[in-house]
Amino acid sequence: MEDEIDFIIDTAKEGMENAITHLKKQLQNIRAGKANPSMLNGVLVEYYGSQTPLPQVANINTPDARTLSVQPFEKKLIPEIEKGIMQANLGFNPMNNGENVIINVPPLTEERRKQLSKQAKAEGEDAKIGVRNDRKAANNELKKLDVSEDLQRDAEKDVQELTDAYIKRIDEILDNKEKEIMTI
Structure with missing residues (x-):
């Protein structure tokens, strides 16, 4: 018993x-003001015909508390990554410098x-x-x-x-x- x-x-x-x-x-x-790579975990990117989570096709770093840097494993993915971030509706405006996608995280x-x-x-x-x-x-x-x-x-x-x-x-x-x- x-x-x-x-x-x-x-x-x-x-x-x-x-x-x-x-x-x-x-x-x-749930975002708390500081940039955190996990903010982009839900972003899906078109990769060879299938929707793939962003962390599987790129490195995501935080150079400082207000910036996220996404470095794709293949440069041709940059437009797809920007599109995926916009479609995820996170309130971010991605920019690229030809090598990385840079996201400034606005203060809340x-x-x-x-x-x-x-x-x-x-x-x-x-x-x-x-x-x-x-x-x-x-x-x-x-x-x-x-x-x-x-x-x-x-x-x-x-x-x-x-x-x-x-x-x-x-x-x-x-x-x-x-x-x-x-x-x-």
């Missing part, structure tokens, strides 16, 4: 950890910062919902077990403590992201 309870709790923990990983991934896509307006902050909070809420769903699933599994009430109550308490810890981690991650977004 103890093994089954431990398995249920471990499964819930794994699901909650996945919610945190997903949240971090989603928050990476106060209104845009607030929008991005709301977007980050929405992602955080989704992560919290995922954690709560994992708690619910674990509690339902615990109820199906044929164990004493005390053992079941203790296991549910452990699941709740786990849930509280992961919700707290999500809040900390969101606070950090919000500070990053609101810092000029």
